[in-house]
Amino acid sequence: MPVGFSTLDTATSPPHLYIPREYNAAFDLLDRHVVEGRGERVALIDDDGRHSYAALAERANRAGNALRALRLEQEQRVMLCLLDTVEFPAAFLGAMKAGAVPVPINTLLTADEYVYLLRDSRARVLLVSDALLPKLEPAIAASPSLRAVVVVRSPLGGDPGRHPRWEPLVEQASAALDPADTTADDVAFWLYSSGSTGKPKGAMHLHGSLMHTAAHYALAILGVRADDVVFSAAKLFFAYGLGNALTFPLAAGATVVLMAERPTPTAVMRRLKERQASIFCGVPTLFAAMLADESLDRSRGSDALRVSTSAGEALPRHVGERWRARFGTEILDGIGSTEMLHIFLSNRHGDVRYGTTGRLVPGYDVKLLDEDGELAADGEEGALWVRGPSACVGYWNDRARSLATFHGPWTRTGDRYVRDEHGYWTYCGRADDMLKVGGIWVSPFEVESALAAHEAVLEVAVVGHADDDGLVKPKAYVVLKDRARAGAELVDALKAFAKGRLAAYKYPRWIEFLDELPKTATGKIQRFKLRA
16 A cells, blocks of 8 residues: 655645545655655754764664564554664654554653553563663563563663664664555554653554644744754653654754753753754753853854744743843743644744743644633633644543543643633643632642742742641742752742732742752653642
8 A cells, every 4th residue: 555745735724734544654754855855965963973864764764674573563562762863763763664653751760660661551672772771671571561672872871781782683674664554543653641640641643643743833833944953952752852853853854953961051052052953942941941050142052043942831931031132032932742742832933922822823723611611711711622633542551541631622631721812822730730729729830930030049839738727828849049048038038029929819838948849851840749
C-alpha cells in the first residue's frame, strides 16, 4: 500500500491540512525533503556535528531496519530513554516508518519510576543512552516483556555493560526502508504524562497528529521558516520539546539544534551563541533563571534570535517583560498538553499580552465550564476544555482516567481560565490546586505571580495549608536569588508586598524558604509534594 504526503493550503483560515488515508508521518517529515530536492540542507546539529536531511533520512531507515532485526514487529513498542542527539530523531522516526510505536520517556526519573514505565508499556525493545543505563538496570531486570536492550553512545559517556551497542547495529542495517502500511489513524507513538499529580499516563498519538501541530501552530502562529535555526532547551522526550525540536523544524525544512546536557542558563546561552539560533524554546523556570544571572544578555547569546516560546506553566508577566527589555525579543507564551500534543492557546507575533496565554490557535476550539457545567461568561472563571485534530486517542491501560479526561471530541485539561471580551485567555491555576479561602476561590498562580515580582524572589509555589482551626489559607514556598536573605524580616516584607497586590484574603499566611522546588523534568512544579 503506497503512502502519501500531506498537503497544506495556507490560503484558507485556518490553514487547511489534507492528510491521505494511507500515511506515515516519518515518511512525510523526512523523505519528502529528499524527494523534493532538499536532501543536502542541514536538518540537525548536535554535539557531534551536522546532519543533512538526506543523512538523517538514511539514519532513520537504518534505525528502522535495526529494530526489525531485533524482532520488533509492527504496532509493538520500543522505549526510548535517550539524551538529545541525532540518535533520538533517527530512532523515533525510524521506528514509526517501520510501523512500530516509539515511546520516549523522561531521562531524569528514579529507578522505581522506570520499572513502572517499562512494565506498563510492555515495551519489547529498550534503547538507552549509555550515561543513563545504571538507573535503568533494575527496571530491565523487572521487565519480562523486554526482548532486547541496546545501549546508545552519548556525549556524556558510559559503559554498556552486558548489552550490545546501537551504532554497529545501525551501521550494518540496510539504508533502504519502505514505509510500513500505516494509516493516518494508526497509533504512531506514545508520550507519558509528566506525573505531576500521580502515576504517569501513556497518551497514544496518531500518525496524523504531528503534522497538524506543525500546520496550525508552528507555521500559522510561530511562523517557522526554512531559514530558521531552532533550539529547544525543552527536551525531545515530552510533547512540547518533541514539537519544537523535531516536528516543527522538519515540517518547515529548517535546522534544529540538539544538546545532550542539562539546560542550565550557561549551557543554553553557549548553544544560542555558537549556533546563532533564530527561535529559542524554553520554559518559565529557565527564563527566570537566565534573567537572574545579570551577566547574561543578548551579547552572550544569538544575534539572529527573533522570537522565543514558552509553555509547561504560565509565564509570569514580569518574566516576559524583563526578557523583552534585556534580549530585545518577545516570548510567545502558550498552553498545550501531552494529551493535545502541543500548543492550542498562544500569544503571537505583534500581539503579545504578557500575563495572558494569548488567543486561540486556528484549528482548535476551547470552552469554559462553570461549577454547574454551563458555559462560563466572559470575565468568569471556569474549567478549560479543548478539542482539535491532534488529540490523543486515550490513555493506555487506564480506562478510569480516560473516561474522566476524554468526552467525545473534547478533552478536559484540568486547567482553570478566564476569557476576556476580546478573546484573550488568562490562566488561573490547575483545578486540583485551587484553594477555597473564606468560601471564595483563590488561584495559587495569582498569589505566586504577586510574590514572584519581588526583587528577592527567584521562584515560588503556593498551596493550601490548614490553620489551627482547620481552615485552609495560602502558604508560599519561596526560592530566593540569595539564600542569605532568608529570615523573619524578609517574610514580613514579602507578606506586605503581596498584600499590596492582592485582595486581603489572598495573601500567604505562611512563607517558607526552600533551596529548590520539587519539579517534574519538564519544569512543572509538583505542588502535591508540597501539600504532603
